Amino acid sequence: EVHALVGENGAGKSTLIKVLTGVYQSDEGEVRVSGEPVRFARPFEAQQAGISTIYQEVNLVPLMSVARNIFLGREPKNRFGLIDFPRMNRE
Numbered sequence: 001e002v003h004a005l006v007g008e009n010g011a012g013k014s015t016l017i018k019v020l021t022g023v024y025q026s027d028e029g030e031v032r033v034s035g036e037p038v039r040f041a042r043p044f045e046a047q048q049a050g051i052s053t054i055y056q057e058v059n060l061v062p063l064m065s066v067a068r069n070i071f072l073g074r075e076p077k078n079r080f081g082l083i084d085f086p087r088m089n090r091e
Contacts, residue, residue: 005017013026015087017053019031020040020046020051020053021043021051021053022040022042022043022044022045022046023043025039025041026039033049033050033051039082047074052056054070059070067085067088067089068088071088071091075088076088076091
């Protein structure tokens with residue numbers, strides 16, 4: 001499932017995304033996941049709830065594939081503890 005957020009410059013799109021992903025804390029209002037209110041203190045908590053962001057402006061590691069950049073730091077592992085590249089590319 002893919003969602004898009006559009007608006008004029010300065011409308012608060014980046015700020016909203018950072019609140020949704022645990023980078024910033026909100027001043028008011030609430031975020032709900034599956035109908036339950038949540039408050040993420042850090043991005044890892046948002047990722048555990050299935051919320052993550054891929055920023056278009058940043059190319060984290062230019063020599064890595066898109067999939068490796070997306071999964072950087074949370075690569076799926078196989079039963080031997082090695083990075084599961086086929087699974088990474090499927091997901």
